Amino acid sequence: MSVVFVHIGLPKTGTTHLQNRLWRNRDLALNSSGLLYPGNAHSDHFHAAVHLQPERYLDWVDPAFARTWPTMLAQMRAWPQQSLLSHELFSTATPEHIATLMSDLSFADEVHVIATVRDLARQLPSAWQENVKNQRRATFDEFVASVRAFADAAETTGKTLPTEEEPFWEFQDHVRILGNWAKAVGPDRVHVVTVPRGRAVPGDTLWDRFLATLDVDPGPLTLTVPNMNTSLSAAQAEFLRRLNHRLQPSDIEWRRYDRVVKQQVIREILFEAxxxxxxxxxxxxxxxxxxxxxxxxxxxxTAGYRVSGDLDDLTVARSADDDATPPSEADILAVALDTMAEMVKAAPMPEVGARWQTRAKNVVRRVQRRALGLRRSL
Known part of the structure; x- marks a missing residue:
């Protein structure tokens, strides 16, 4: 029987780790459990998600990848067992987008939807930090105030909200998001995978819970991937937020910000600190x-979705030891100085000799021009 699972995220719920591990184990999964993870490149699932929503992701829709989705469809259509699509940008699909996708997948006997979900106490700081890593300048308190202000409106309308911050509920309102998908596939084919709390218990990790939803044995999938679940400390995030105030988008092109700040400062320095x-x-x-x-x-x-894990994982304790205490100015300064020190260590050696040689040649030329001018005046 042909069955297609669509993993829609949500963002910041371990999706990158799952996708990297699925891609690396795709041949093992196909041979041991009959699970097809389609595509000719890891990024194909991303292109499938953005091409489904061209008006939403206009900047990312590349005509060079226009054949990616038809190719993935052909691979799934030819496979008589289970197939899996996975990208967190499917979470922003509107009912119209979902209808288009369901039409494309009409060859399947069944279509199921999977959402990985994490509690708000972890999601709010994580989403704010992701904003900061992408040139946003709002403080955490400002960010949470914005999320609270638009919470009810997001549930009611399901529309992108006119706020300076990235619309949190557009990606994280799993009640509305799953409700939209349930109308297309039926509540009994909607699966919620909760992200475990704290240290992973052997046999009950996010990976195990996700594979259980697919009825895939994790035993043969032996290829691991590096743990990408790295986050910034409060002092590091505040340093970066203040740096964003000095690096206005009008002053620095995105390509430079991505290479210098995201790749070097964040990944190579802050993540290693x-x-x-x-x-x-x-x-x-x-x-x-x-x-x-x-x-x-x-x-x-109430919706009656299938749950892998425990919905109690989504509760938020009303008191905790990790309640916010703003980082001190000394802590932020220490991060800034440590980062600057690492930047100096990694910077290419300036060509001081060549520069002084050029300056010397310029001085000689000026003297020669002056001497020539004096001879002409005599």
Missing amino acids: PVGRPQGLSAVQREWAADKADEMIAAIR
Whole structure:
């Protein structure tokens, strides 16, 4: 029987780790469990998601990859067992986009949807940090205030909201998102995979829970990938946010920001530095997040979706030891100086000799021009 699973994210729920591991083990999964992870390149699932929503992701829709989705469709159509699509940008698909996708997948006997979901206490700092890593300048308190202000509106309308911050609920309102998909595939074919709390328990990791949804034995999938779940400390994130104020988008092109800040400063320096205290919620923020989480969990229970893991993983404790305490100025300065020191160590050696040689030649030329001018005046 032909069955297609569509993993829609959500973003910041371990999707990158899952996708990297799925891609690396795709041949093993095909041979041991009959699971097809289609595509000729790892990025094909990304191109499939953005080409489904061209008006939403206009900047990323590349005509050079126009044949990617038809190729993936052909691979899945020819495979008589299970296939899996996976990208977090499927989470922003509107009912119209979903209808288009379902039409494309009409060859399948069944279409199922999988959403990986994590609690708000972890999602809020993670989403804000991702904003900061992409040139945003709002403080964490400003970010949470924006999320709270638009919470009810996001649930009611499901529209992109006019806010300076990246619309949190457009990607994270799993109640609305799964409701849209359930209308297309049916509630009994919607699967919620909760992200475990704390240290992973052998046999009950996110990877195990995800594969259980697919009825895939994890035993033969032996190829591992590096742990990409690296985050910044509160002091590092605040240093980066302040740096963004000095690097206005009008002053630095995105390509330079990506290569210097994201690739060098963040990945090569900050991620390699000793990890400090992470950004947490204040007592007031935590109380609101706990109420909101309870409301969303109740909606998921009522919907009757299949759950891998435990919905209690999505609750938010009303008190915790990691409540937010702003990093001190000394902590932020230490991060800035450590980062500058590492930048100096990694910077290419300036060609000092060549520069002085050029300056010397310029001085000689000026003297020669002056001497020539004097001779002409005599």
